[in-house]
Amino acid sequence: MEVTYLKAINEALHEEMGRDENVFVMGEDVAELGGAFKVTEGLLDAFGPDRVIDTPISESLIVGAGIGAAMLGMRPVVEMQFADFISCAFDQIVNMAATLRFRHGGRACCPLVIRGPSGAGIHGAIFHSQNPEAWFTRVPGLKVVAPATPYDAKGLLKSAIRDDDPVLYFEHKRLYRSLKEDIPEGDFTVPIGVAEVRHEGRDLSIITYGGTVGQSLDAARIVEKADGVSIEVVDLRTLLPLDREAILATAKKTGKVLIVHEDRLTGGIGGEVAALIAEHAFEYLDGPIMRLAMWDTHNAFSPPLEEAILPNTNKIVEAIKRLASY
Amino acid sequence: MADATVVASEPGAQVEYELQLYYWMKLIRGFEERVSRLHRQNKILGGVYSGAGQEGLIAGICAPLQQGDVVLPLHRDLGVFLMRGVDPGVLMAQLMGKEGGLSRGKDSFLHGGDLSRGVFGSTSMLGSSLPVAVGAALKFQIKKEKNIAVAFFGEGAASRGDVHEAMNFAGVRKLPVVFVCENNRYAYSTPLEKQMAIDDVADRAAAYGFKGYVCSGNDLLAVLDVAEPVLARTREGGGPALIECKTYRYHGHSEHDPALYRSKEELLKWESRDPIQRFEFYLEKKGQDVKRLREQIDEKVRAILQQAVEFAENSPWPEVNSVLDDLYATPTPGMLNGRRS
Ligand SMILES: Cc1ncc(C[n+]2csc(CCOP(=O)(O)OP(=O)(O)O)c2C)c(N)n1
Numbered sequence: 001m002e003v004t005y006l007k008a009i010n011e012a013l014h015e016e017m018g019r020d021e022n023v024f025v026m027g028e029d030v031a032e033l034g035g036a037f038k039v040t041e042g043l044l045d046a047f048g049p050d051r052v053i054d055t056p057i058s059e060s061l062i063v064g065a066g067i068g069a070a071m072l073g074m075r076p077v078v079e080m081q082f083a084d085f086i087s088c089a090f091d092q093i094v095n096m097a098a099t100l101r102f103r104h105g106g107r108a109c110c111p112l113v114i115r116g117p118s119g120a121g122i123h124g125a126i127f128h129s130q131n132p133e134a135w136f137t138r139v140p141g142l143k144v145v146a147p148a149t150p151y152d153a154k155g156l157l158k159s160a161i162r163d164d165d166p167v168l169y170f171e172h173k174r175l176y177r178s179l180k181e182d183i184p185e186g187d188f189t190v191p192i193g194v195a196e197v198r199h200e201g202r203d204l205s206i207i208t209y210g211g212t213v214g215q216s217l218d219a220a221r222i223v224e225k226a227d228g229v230s231i232e233v234v235d236l237r238t239l240l241p242l243d244r245e246a247i248l249a250t251a252k253k254t255g256k257v258l259i260v261h262e263d264r265l266t267g268g269i270g271g272e273v274a275a276l277i278a279e280h281a282f283e284y285l286d287g288p289i290m291r292l293a294m295w296d297t298h299n300a301f302s303p304p305l306e307e308a309i310l311p312n313t314n315k316i317v318e319a320i321k322r323l324a325s326y
Numbered sequence: 327m328a329d330a331t332v333v334a335s336e337p338g339a340q341v342e343y344e345l346q347l348y349y350w351m352k353l354i355r356g357f358e359e360r361v362s363r364l365h366r367q368n369k370i371l372g373g374v375y376s377g378a379g380q381e382g383l384i385a386g387i388c389a390p391l392q393q394g395d396v397v398l399p400l401h402r403d404l405g406v407f408l409m410r411g412v413d414p415g416v417l418m419a420q421l422m423g424k425e426g427g428l429s430r431g432k433d434s435f436l437h438g439g440d441l442s443r444g445v446f447g448s449t450s451m452l453g454s455s456l457p458v459a460v461g462a463a464l465k466f467q468i469k470k471e472k473n474i475a476v477a478f479f480g481e482g483a484a485s486r487g488d489v490h491e492a493m494n495f496a497g498v499r500k501l502p503v504v505f506v507c508e509n510n511r512y513a514y515s516t517p518l519e520k521q522m523a524i525d526d527v528a529d530r531a532a533a534y535g536f537k538g539y540v541c542s543g544n545d546l547l548a549v550l551d552v553a554e555p556v557l558a559r560t561r562e563g564g565g566p567a568l569i570e571c572k573t574y575r576y577h578g579h580s581e582h583d584p585a586l587y588r589s590k591e592e593l594l595k596w597e598s599r600d601p602i603q604r605f606e607f608y609l610e611k612k613g614q615d616v617k618r619l620r621e622q623i624d625e626k627v628r629a630i631l632q633q634a635v636e637f638a639e640n641s642p643w644p645e646v647n648s649v650l651d652d653l654y655a656t657p658t659p660g661m662l663n664g665r666r667s
Contacts, residue, residue: 054520056521060487125373304431305432308649
């Protein structure tokens with residue numbers, strides 16, 4: 001059945017809530033309204049107000065209360081109305097949730113999912129465009145996923161809900177309604193921690209995730225057609241833990257790696273990916289490991305500024321050509 | 327254009343003052359409506375949060391402000407910018423993301439400030455500006471200045487921990503800060519009852535050791551009755567205060583929101599308490615020829631808005647590389663390696 005990225009997330013929530021009565025949803029405007037983007041639409045009718053809970057504007061509480069319930073065996077899926085607001089819950093995530101199992105000597109767990117719309121490209125400006133994943137990808141105890149397709153959106157959310165550790169689930173809002181895919185009906189999962197080769201190639205690899213996967217595939221096809229360069233596109237899907245095997249395999253296969261993400265360049269996960277490759281696949285490289293990411297600035301509002309700082313298909317094409325020429 | 331400070335001491339000045347406040351409410355309403363229209367025409371992009379219906383409280387709180395005071399408006403408070411004297415064209419350019427705007431295209435809507443007029447820009451993170459207001463008040467206290475800080479926030483934002491932290495410290499240090507809660511009954515779709523177990527946010531002031539006041543935010547005179555003495559008292563060293571203005575937003579949460587979660591009757595009820603009409607009624611009772619007055623002011627507002635839109639439309643888009651400016655006091659080239667294309 002063909003579903004949008006948004007509908008895939010919604011289906012995962014419906015199915016997991018139906019499957020496990022300990023799953024519940026909590027956040028701002030998630031019940032009556034069905035969420036600012038309608039991701040939680042229909043859940044209130046299906047599962048009632050004890051399992052679909054509107055909260056006040058209190059991100060720290062939303063996450064903290066999620067943690068408390070999770071410690072007692074519930075499986076809360078909490079929503080940040082925009083992923084940007086996750087910063088308001090930072091302490092609960094990086095200190096309370098991430099250290100929980102460690103602090104309890106392995107005798108406690110926190111099966112919590114924190115999800116929220118991230119990403120730019122819809123004139124959201126500084127505080128409705130952020131890609132906050134890298135604030136968290138250096139915190140052991142957390143898992144971080146960022147699906148790029150409806151299939152993964154559904155399968156990864158199901159895995160996240162069934163996972164016994166806190167999972168941050170960043171969905172790209174630009175993809176909500178723009179991306180459709182035929183996906184199987186009913187239950188399937190996508191494993192956390194496993195990357196996916198989206199397009200096989202021999203000469204050059206693009207390693208990417210989330211909002212830039214589609215752009216990278218488009219760019220790869222353009223260059224393949226025009227210049228006959230064979231390009232492999234790897235979708236990380238999970239950012240913590242990274243799929244080292246998949247990263248090193250593609251680097252060794254093609255010898256040229258371009259890393260693309262919409263998060264900022266400095267401190268973005270691309271730096272970690274590059275370091276892995278430099279350490280473990282150096283002798284296979286035929287060119288510099290290159291990165292294309294958002295400029296080191298804030299998510300500017302004015303359309304020409306937003307356009308300038310974000311990666312897009314054309315910029316990826318240019319970067320591929322530069323790397324291919326080594 | 328001058329800012330809204332009018333001294334109502336000489337005889338005749340009271341009338342002048344009231345007419346000026348009427349003008350401000352009309353300008354703010356006109357501006358709000360124009361912004362909504364420009365949004366529909368795709369000339370203003372991104373999220374637009376209309377404050378139409380809340381002009382009474384903006385005018386009543388801003389009127390007693392003085393030179394050097396600091397004010398921290400929120401997402402529905404473009405009227406604060408206007409009343410503090412920010413040029414309407416500059417404000418319009420801000421909303422359009424143009425070079426001529428307060429943040430020169432870097433951020434949207436009301437996140438840009440104007441320190442020369444005491445307007446601090448905010449972030450989207452609701453409630454986060456209250457601690458900043460407390461810091462401004464702390465400066466006034468340390469330097470023994472007779473200024474105050476005024477922070478606006480919604481009843482929705484009142485659920486954030488930052489609000490608690492700000493009010494607590496303000497109470498402890500008896501700081502010259504006034505917190506103004508615009509209680510319009512909804513935080514996006516979430517009604518008051520789901521946000522708090524009490525009726526009045528103002529009740530919380532007692533827990534921080536200062537006074538809370540409730541007034542009708544749709545009645546300019548009622549707001550003034552509270553704001554004038556309360557701001558004066560805070561200015562004289564009387565410590566912080568919390569003013570809660572009960573009001574209503576006519577539009578949805580943002581212009582994208584059809585607001586299906588509230589009833590038509592409720593909207594009608596509040597529209598019949600419109601702050602501008604209510605004040606017109608008062609002026610009429612005082613013997614003003616309101617019809618003539620309204621025509622004159624409408625004319626003036628139309629001209630100002632036309633000029634503002636022209637200024638904004640003629641303002642250039644920002645230079646692309648300017649997106650790397652204004653990050654530091656001195657440009658720090660090592661930090662700018664994100665620029666790769
Ligand atoms: C910390 C934070 N969480 C969520 C949001 C998203 N959001 C924007 S406005 C809004 C409702 C605000 O309600 P209120 O404070 O009462 O102000 P109003 O919009 O009613 O004027 C929400 C939830 C936000 N801006 N900041």
